[in-house]
Amino acid sequence: MNKVVLIGRLTKDPEVKFTQENRKAVTKITLAVDKYNSKSGQKEADFVPIVVWDKQAESIGNYMKKGSQIAISGRIQTRNYEEKDGTKRYVTEVIASEVQFLSRVNNVNSEDNESK
Template identity: 70%
Template structure:
């Protein structure tokens, strides 16, 4: 099974492009996802490259901006290509097929929801999802207490 669900903030404005020929919209972005380092007892972040296709790609580019919080659901994809210098490069990224805007993006647009076809949690300006505020400190879990 290849399924990924992430909640994080955009590290910069999303980049919208269109494929040659078919003109399909594709948006690339980097999501900063919080994590807790039990060794240093510090909050850190992983920076995850994400690709969004089609109408959702256009919505992300139009309504989200640097610092906006969003949730994505999708799959991990690995691919390779040849760089200009002739070397082979490998890329691992998340291809999103579900997107939820959790905070407002640029302008005065109202954020919308495409995550799971439901707007139950909708977008809000207080950066909350289901009543939980992700900006609050969380209690760390000691990995030694998990039975699996």
């Protein structure tokens, strides 16, 4: 079984892109997931890369901002690719199947920020 459930906060504003082939929406986000250090007892965070597709990706792009809290369930996927210099790289990420918005950060519209 390959099942992951995470609750955390977005580390930056999501950016939705569309695939060239079939115009599917996709966003890659990083989720800061709290954990406690067993030695110090202090709260720390793991930073988990998440890939979200289709309508859920569009919803995240439209409604979530840096700091928004979301719950994700999905599966872990490992893939590899080759750099231009021939170096092979491996990436482990969570492919989201379900997304639930837990809290939103109320930011001023980004267009308003740019005009100031």
